[in-house]
Amino acid sequence: MSAVRRDIYSTETDTNGIEPYNMLRKLISLFSLTAIVLIPALYSSTGYTDTAADLVAEGKKLSFDRQKGNCLSCHIIEDGLMPGTHGPPLIFMQRRFPDKMQLRQRIHNPLAANPNTMMPPFGLHGILSAAEIDAITEYIHTL
Amino acid sequence: MKRWLPSLLIAMAVAGASMMTLAAPEDDRVAFENYFLTKFPDTPKSDFVNGIYSIDPISRDQWLDLEEFPPYELALESGETLFETPFANGKTYGDCFDNGGIGVRQNYPYFDTERGEVVTLELAINECRTANDEKPLKWKSGPIAAISAYMAFTSRGQTINVVIPDDSRALAAYEEGKKFYYTKRGQLNFSCSDCHIGGSGGYIRTEKLSPSIGHVSHFPVYRLKWGAIGTLHRRFSGCNQQVRAKAFKAQGREYRNLEYFLSYMSNGLEFNGPGVRR
Amino acid sequence: MIMKKLITIIFTAAALTVGGTVSAEQVSVEQFNSAIVEANELRKKSGELDHEWRDTAKLLKSAQAAASEGDLDKAMKLVAEAKFQSEAAINQAEREARLWEGRVVR
16 A cells, blocks of 8 residues: 555656656556555445455355355366266356356256256255355356 | 047046045055166165165175174174163063064054054154153164164064055055155255155265165164164154254154155065164 | 545545444344244244254254343344244245155156
8 A cells, every 4th residue: 555655646756757657657556546445345335355256266165165055065066076966067157057147046046947956945045145156156157 | 639639638637636646655665666676777676775785886895894793783782681681570672572572673663553653663662661660762872772773683584564554544644754755854955855766876975875765674773973873763863954954853753654654665675674884 | 636635535435335334223122032032933833834944943042142142133133044044944845735746756
């Protein structure tokens, strides 16, 4: 933070005297400060603290966690060890679910598609929170 | 022809539906047995009494090694001692059972038409105690499992032959057990049938799921996970809790009816308890 | 200076966002007591239908414990979760009454 401040309030004049360049630097600095302050504020108000990549990583962690998604107990998932065999391998997910929300719905309540499925209704039965299902959806959709 | 085809189909559907509700338990059993015989063609029917080991050659070898010095042996010894030790009034367990309690495992579970309910071996053991002014034992493990194991051991090779008497309450008990078996329960929403019919032979992580046919034959079992011998109803409550359902009372009506249905499904196979399981 | 103004606006906005998420409402003991009674009735109903879930009673017990320690917010959250579970279990019972027979091996 202090590095950014020094930049903005710098009294040094640019030695080669190119004003537009100086202005650009100041603008970028202002942007990054805005981002630093605003992004966490925005995310905390919606319950997120992660960037998109972090969300996918969090989703992977939840998917593999035996106490959470435990998806590996039934599905083959990329580098996951000791997968089960009851569900289909989780591959080509974007082709199978072009609409990400459809995938989210399948995780939330698979009974809607098949009331006899072995897959637990993670959202309908409160096994996972909405935020956890969001993260898992983000991850699974990358597969 | 095309005009009356839909009504014919409806008539057939209605007839089918009414037959469904009247389906005799024997039809259920034959379909149940055929399902597993077709699904596991390499397993001889009589071998299903070995549960998971009847369909999993890898763990079968480990199990056969365990059977060399079976961990249930101590329970068998203490079961025999308990069985033969007279009550305070001088009588013994043997006085409560046919043939002095030796080789009678196959008489249970049965539907008692006088009482109007299913009687299991463990229920009979505890009722023998209370009839002789002794305190009942805890249902799921310890002495009752040891006594049951000893009585099962003396009955190895006897055939499972559950009879449903001509009594509407007996059929109702069977139906209740059947409904229990096929009903999804708990937060995770699993039925017994999900894992042990459709899921049998498949893997949950590295764990292969056992077929339901023959499930009751080898109880009580010594489970390495328990580090002790336990009864069938202990296993039932463990399964229920794993799917995050509240377990029912051991030897309560629900589990006795489930045992009645499940045992009927294994009619024709042999009792081979006690067993050892992971 | 414009930048200083901007920064002030940004910080004010951030402060408002954070402040806005804190609830001003206070739960009363009476509210908790009636909520836990209601949730417990629902739990019993799910049990009568043979569909009670494993952890529902534990949630209510924890809720009671939290309330005794004066943490009513936590207590109410636990009651809400127990209530959610019982309602879902009752729905499950109704669903399964229609579905189970379709699974019988034929």
